[in-house]
Amino acid sequence: MKYILMMNIPKAGYAVFGAWSQTDIQANVAFLKGFNRKLGDSGEFVAAEGLALPDLAKVVRAGKDGVPITDGVFPESKEFLAGYLIVDVESAKRAYEIAAIWSAAPGPRGLPLNMPIEVRQVMSGAAGELP
Amino acid sequence: MKEILPDAVACHLLRELAPQVLGAVVRRFRDFAAAEDAVQDAMLAAFKQWPREGVPENPRGWLIQVASRRMTDQVRSEIARRQRETAVGRDVETMAPARDIDSDTDIDPDDTLILLFMCCHPALTSSSAIALMLRAVGGLTTAEIANAFLVPEATMAQRISRAKQSIQASGVPFRLPFPRERAERLPAVLHVLYLIFNEGYTSSIGTHLQRLDLAREAIRLTHCAKALLPDDAEVAGLLALMLLTDARRAARTGPDEELIPLDKQDRTLWDRAQISQGIALLTSVLSKGSVGPYRLQAAIAAVHDEALRAEDTDWPQIVALYELLKLVAPSPMVTLNHAIAAAMVHGPLKGLELLKTLDRDGRLAGHHRLEAARAHLLEMLGDHEAAVQHYRAAAGLTASLPERNYLMAQAARLAEATTTIPTQSPNIDC
Numbered sequence: 001m002k003y004i005l006m007m008n009i010p011k012a013g014y015a016v017f018g019a020w021s022q023t024d025i026q027a028n029v030a031f032l033k034g035f036n037r038k039l040g041d042s043g044e045f046v047a048a049e050g051l052a053l054p055d056l057a058k059v060v061r062a063g064k065d066g067v068p069i070t071d072g073v074f075p076e077s078k079e080f081l082a083g084y085l086i087v088d089v090e091s092a093k094r095a096y097e098i099a100a101i102w103s104a105a106p107g108p109r110g111l112p113l114n115m116p117i118e119v120r121q122v123m124s125g126a127a128g129e130l131p
Numbered sequence: 132m133k134e135i136l137p138d139a140v141a142c143h144l145l146r147e148l149a150p151q152v153l154g155a156v157v158r159r160f161r162d163f164a165a166a167e168d169a170v171q172d173a174m175l176a177a178f179k180q181w182p183r184e185g186v187p188e189n190p191r192g193w194l195i196q197v198a199s200r201r202m203t204d205q206v207r208s209e210i211a212r213r214q215r216e217t218a219v220g221r222d223v224e225t226m227a228p229a230r231d232i233d234s235d236t237d238i239d240p241d242d243t244l245i246l247l248f249m250c251c252h253p254a255l256t257s258s259s260a261i262a263l264m265l266r267a268v269g270g271l272t273t274a275e276i277a278n279a280f281l282v283p284e285a286t287m288a289q290r291i292s293r294a295k296q297s298i299q300a301s302g303v304p305f306r307l308p309f310p311r312e313r314a315e316r317l318p319a320v321l322h323v324l325y326l327i328f329n330e331g332y333t334s335s336i337g338t339h340l341q342r343l344d345l346a347r348e349a350i351r352l353t354h355c356a357k358a359l360l361p362d363d364a365e366v367a368g369l370l371a372l373m374l375l376t377d378a379r380r381a382a383r384t385g386p387d388e389e390l391i392p393l394d395k396q397d398r399t400l401w402d403r404a405q406i407s408q409g410i411a412l413l414t415s416v417l418s419k420g421s422v423g424p425y426r427l428q429a430a431i432a433a434v435h436d437e438a439l440r441a442e443d444t445d446w447p448q449i450v451a452l453y454e455l456l457k458l459v460a461p462s463p464m465v466t467l468n469h470a471i472a473a474a475m476v477h478g479p480l481k482g483l484e485l486l487k488t489l490d491r492d493g494r495l496a497g498h499h500r501l502e503a504a505r506a507h508l509l510e511m512l513g514d515h516e517a518a519v520q521h522y523r524a525a526a527g528l529t530a531s532l533p534e535r536n537y538l539m540a541q542a543a544r545l546a547e548a549t550t551t552i553p554t555q556s557p558n559i560d561c
Contacts, residue, residue, distance in 0.1 A: 122530070
């Protein structure tokens with residue numbers, strides 16, 4: 001079963017991130033590197049991407065004749081997707097375990113961030129026969 | 132004289148030879164994990180070389196030789212590493228095999244069977260067992276297996292490597308399990324084969340045309356298991372079930388890859404030859420010993436396949452078979468299918484009553500199948516409003532895209548019909 005794990009960071013969190021100490025940033029980066037490697041080793045890793053900061057984000061809609069209308073990110077958006085991870089695991093329970101490990105990534109002073117991770121099942125093309 | 136073969140033939144030959152070659156290399160070097168890697172290397176070398184230069188006169192011997200050379204190289208570099216670390220020299224020849232390759236005496240017909248059991252070791256998760264089975268017994272490459280499961284190749288390689296480590300750690304010797312052990316482990320082997328088939332059959336929807344046909348691979352492997360275990364009626368039953376189910380493949384989806392339920396399928400698209408094959412196989416083993424779950428499921432599939440029109444389906448027979456299955460291998464899914472079949476014979480109220488036992492059971496609570504079955508029976512009853520609600524609930528609970536589309540379409544069809552034409556024929560499938 002494949003699950004996507006999405007880390008949403010409150011807009012305020014991004015501003016705070018800039019104020020982390022060098023040691024804290026290094027510890028966080030090292031943690032993520034090890035985290036991804038372990039998922040590769042366990043044969044569960046499918047994909048992972050980190051996203052650029054909200055400063056570069058745009059909201060796009062189709063205008064007249066399908067012409068893209070771009071806007072800056074709306075000020076009312078409270079959270080932004082910081083990154084995602086897709087894993088292929090035996091059970092939902094295992095996906096939650098992985099999410100909890102990611103959530104506890106070290107932040108300032110090495111303390112766990114305990115970020116909320118949204119866990120969603122990825123739809124498959126497989127289908128049984130239905131009544 | 133070397134024969135030049137097209138890729139598909141070379142591919143088939145390689146896959147057939149893979150478990151025999153692996154058996155020979157494992158028995159010689161007594162290291163299952165390393166031998167399996169070496170055979171994979173030899174297979175990849177053959178994939179490159181054979182289509183271009185022709186198949187060697189003794190393909191099996193060629194593969195054993197290449198794999199053995201890999202093993203020897205590995206042993207040598209391992210010794211070199213140890214020498215660097217400990218400065219103690221050891222003769223390479225004491226670890227590397229000295230005898231010549233004689234592929235014919237190296238072949239033991241039991242090897243493939245040993246590998247079948249090994250890959251279904253109880254220490255493995257089902258996804259690991261499936262991957263290892265496809266590689267070690269099926270002779271598929273890691274890339275092909277990764278592609279079939281839509282995961283990166285490196286991830287699949289790790290999964291296989293870990294599976295082998297677990298087997299190695301369990302200390303299981305490379306020999307056939309003893310008869311009692313064998314009887315205990317056989318259901319696990321059949322289950323893994325069934326899972327491979329199911330993965331292939333249910334995922335045959337979609338535009339993944341380049342994907343490996345796992346249903347075909349499962350049928351091939353089960354054929355092989357049947358040849359190795361000719362006296363086991365359940366192996367034959369499983370093969371019959373696969374053939375009888377796979378025969379309907381062309382009819383189960385429409386032009387937009389939408390799911391078509393059994394009662395709406397164009398039965399002229401069913402593979403009649405394969406159905407006859409499945410029925411003949413099933414008939415030959417049906418009365419052998421006490422009947423098992425695979426033979427019963429195959430029998431149910433056969434009853435469906437024998438009906439030239441949906442309305443000709445012998446539902447009382449299907450109900451009777453599900454009742455037997457409930458005794459032999461009870462599960463909530465069997466109860467659910469039994470309820471749907473019972474509704475076809477005794478009416479929807481009977482079916483709905485049987486579904487109530489599943490509410491109490493709890494294992495299928497919140498499962499889309501239960502909601503879908505209830506929706507279907509409510510529709511039969513004429514309670515369209517409730518049926519629409521349950522179809523929508525089912526759509527919200529499934530993680531399968533084709534199923535969700537199907538369930539949403541059912542809800543929409545019924546909601547529209549309720550406001551225009553009040554009666555619609557129900558859809559039946561099992």
